Amino acid sequence: MGDLENHFGDDASLDEEATQNILSFLLKNSAETSTMKASWNFINSIGNKDIIALTKTTYWEKKHKDIPKDVFKNEKVKSVANCKACHSDIEKGLIENENIKDISDFM
Numbered sequence: 207m208g209d210l211e212n213h214f215g216d217d218a219s220l221d222e223e224a225t226q227n228i229l230s231f232l233l234k235n236s237a238e239t240s241t242m243k244a245s246w247n248f249i250n251s252i253g254n255k256d257i258i259a260l261t262k263t264t265y266w267e268k269k270h271k272d273i274p275k276d277v278f279k280n281e282k283v284k285s286v287a288n289c290k291a292c293h294s295d296i297e298k299g300l301i302e303n304e305n306i307k308d309i310s311d312f313m
Contacts, residue, residue, distance in 0.1 A: 207229050207232065240255065242300070248260055248266070282312055294307065
């Protein structure tokens with residue numbers, strides 16, 4: 207949020223009100239304030255590292271180590287960043303085992 211003019215190579219600048227609204231939401235819903243187990247696991251696996259992608263954490267790598275790399279290249283998945291492809295409850299901030307799709311659908 208501090209450098210939206212250079213957001214992964216794009217200019218994602220917003221007006222001040224939108225910036226403040228989004229920043230407030232992010233702070234209110236951050237992993238540091240969550241009571242969800244997965245949030246704590248992610249935050250604890252980051253430590254002092256400057257990581258902005260969940261997929262770069264040791265926790266994510268550990269949980270996904272047995273998934274063949276080709277699954278993430280499948281046209282329905284496309285990348286490791288597409289959590290919703292496998293985790294149907296991710297938009298609710300949940301990652302429940304019973305809601306994870308069978309990866310054989312992507313092989």
